[in-house]
Amino acid sequence: MGPPAAAVDHPGSGARPTAEELAAAADQTIPDVITSGLDVLFVGINPGLWSAATGWHFARPGNRFWPALHRGGFTPRRLHPSEQSLLPGLGLGITNMVARASARADELTAEELIAGGAILTDKVARYRPAWVAVVGVTAYRIGFARPRAGFGPQPELLAGARLWVLPNPSGLNAHFTPETLGVAFGELRAAVAGG
Incomplete structure (x- = not known):
């Protein structure tokens, strides 16, 4: 896993990375968006x-995270x-379970996800x-x-933080529409606001 891929500098322009830039991005990492004491740390599967x-x-x-974040309040x-x-x-x-980038999340191994869970636990303990x-x-x-976990609040804590599981916002997840994703994010928002 090398250093982060060079960022394509066109914020908000909608310009697309080239096929070469996408190919070069495999196995790269990107920095977390994190600081201490956040209300919610969202955890993607991997970049x-x-x-x-x-x-x-x-x-x-086509990824619906940003629209769901807004729809959810x-x-x-x-x-x-x-x-x-x-x-x-x-x-x-925002952080990720697994740091390395891949074309699809199903390219990750169970071992990577388990190791990522341990790294995430340490990160949550550090940033609270x-x-x-x-x-x-x-x-x-x-x-x-x-293995039996479902969506919504989880009974256990993660390094002292309350835990919630949301649907994957990828456009490949056809089980959830933009509207139902917004509702799922809104349920978390209500729980966060309620303390």
């Missing part, structure tokens, strides 16, 4: 190639992935968010040995 090529989390067009407007640095000011952050929201139930089930 996609588009994210690794741009340096922005959930950057691929976490942001005052729909943010572009290039605006991810605004999140800590809203009490939000109030809530941790894993976006992807399968990654959560494997990474934390919780």
